[in-house]
Amino acid sequence: MTNDFFDELQQRGLIAQTSNQAQLRECLAVPQTVYCGFDPTAGSLHIGHLVPLLMLKRFSDAGHKAIALIGGATGMIGDPSFKAAERRLNTTGQVAQWASQLSEQITALMSPHLNQPLSVANNGDWLQQLPLLDFLRDVGKHFSINAMIRKESVRQRLERPEQGISFTEFSYSLLQAYDFAMLNKTHGCTLQIGGNDQWGNIVSGIDLTRRLNGAKVDGLTLPLITKADGTKFGKTESGTIWLDASKTSPYRFYQFWLNTDDKDVYRLLAYYTFLSCDQIAQIAEQDRTAPGKPSAQGILAGHVTRFVHGSEGLASAQRITHALFSGGITALSLSELQQLALDGLPCVTVQKEMSIVDALVTSQLAPSKSKARALLQANAIRINGEQIADGYLLEHFALFDRYWILQRGNKHFCLLSLQTVTQ
Known part of the structure; x- marks a missing residue:
């Protein structure tokens, strides 16, 4: 094994910080065990978690052992790193349920893509069994309050007197540090990766592992992914892009990537796909010189959607797009x-006796009845792909006895869903 792997990560822009670059490069020349933590703050991961998951696959492909750590215990507290206000505490039952869901999701998502199994651990297995006094004596004594309050993430909260930081959240860094020490002791883990907002926690874990286990370990952070305008990538007007198909449909997921800005797409190909840097450079050059729409967005959308939702999910998303x-x-x-009803198109409930004019106004495809009539007279309205002039919904075949797709022009759609009568 060579340092080509580390060089590729750098070339892709996937390394923000390392604890000791020379030591890490040397260590990665032989198989290591690496972990990344995921706290259960919801029942699904989102695209912000996808880069570290893909990073675990990159390590696995390079011959290293990968561990995904579910924060069944740390999720009870919540990481305060760079949060403007105190997190709301979720119930024990809710966190346990989310932890189980994330474990199942990560296993199902990653297993088809790995040559060797990904280990999934839960820090509740050791933190929930750790007596308080033992924790204070054996772990807490190694942490200086002076050093902890100088951490940027803590300092920012202390500078907000109306918010501050509770002892509960202040202790989070100790818990994550103990995770690293435990994984080093039980699994021989020598590297922790995470977002660059985790740097302070990772450094604490490196130091605690050295003190408790006498072991040299390393940390590596991934860059904060931002768009060309400086805003955080993945934040959309319609909300979070989840990896769970029941929360974000494969079609909506595919469309999100398809709409990537030209200024961001080649960098995101490096982060989110396994295309080589040379292949990405070739795509960029072809897009620069070839006439017409760039191909990079379609390549990105195809690769990421296939990874998360499989070939069937991708094919379905492409069929809907084409249709x-x-x-x-x-x-x-x-x-x-x-899928369209979930999040792919605006969706309104209608009755089959509704007129097309009323449907256009209800769906907001027309601002008024007079405008709706004008659009119909101009042959600008279609139902289920067929041009219509007027009439009522019941005069048009409902797809699966329930749906009509109402269309204005070439780009504006609304899904009409038949109101069902409950007994």
């Missing part, structure tokens, strides 16, 4: 229409 923008709406399956 909406190139015709063939009636060929959509029920599950694909349900």
Whole structure:
């Protein structure tokens, strides 16, 4: 094994900070055990978690052993790093449920893509069994309050007198540090990776592992992924882009990547795909010289959607995209229409006796009835891909006896869902 792996990570821009670069490069020349932590703050991970998950695969592909650590215990507190205010504490049952869901999700997501199994651990297995006095004596004595309050993430909170920081959140860094020491002791773990907001916690873990185990370990952080305008990547007007298909449909997921800005797409290809840097440079050069729309967004959307939702999920997302923008709406399956109902299109509930004019106003495809009539007269309205002039919904076939796709022009859609009568 060579240092080519470390050099590739640098070339991709995936390394923000390292504890000891020379030592880390030397260590990575032979198989190591690396871990990354994921606190259960919801029942699914989102695209912000995807880069560290992909990083674990990169390490695994390079011959290292990868561990995903679920924060069943630390999730009870919540990491205060660079948060403007105190987190709301979730119930024990809720955190346990989310921890179980994340464990299952990570296993299901990563297993098809790895040559060797990914280990999934839960820090509740040791932290919830640790007596308080033992923790204070054996762990707490190694931490200086003076040093802890100088950490940037803590200092920012202390400078907000209306918020401050509780002892509960202040202790989070000690718990994460103990995780590193425990994984080093039980699994021979020598490297922790995480977002660059985790740097202070990682450094604490390196120091505690040295003190408790007499072991030299390292830390590596990933860069904060921002868009060209400086805003955080992944934040959208419609909300979080989840990895769970029941929270963000494969179609919506695919469209998110398809709409990546030209200024960001080649950097995101380096972060989110396993295309080589040379291949990405070639794509960029072809897009620069070839006429028409760049190909990079479609390549990015295809690679990431296939990784998260599989070939079937990608094919479904592409079928929906083709059907909406190139015709063939009636060929959509029920599950694909349900994706559109979840988050793919604006969706309103209607009654089949509703007139097309009223449907246009209800769906906000027309601001008024007079404008709706004008659009119909101008042949600008379609239902399920067919041009219409007027009438009522019941005069048009409902897909699976429930849905109509109402369309204004080429780009504006609304999914109409038949109101069901409950007994």
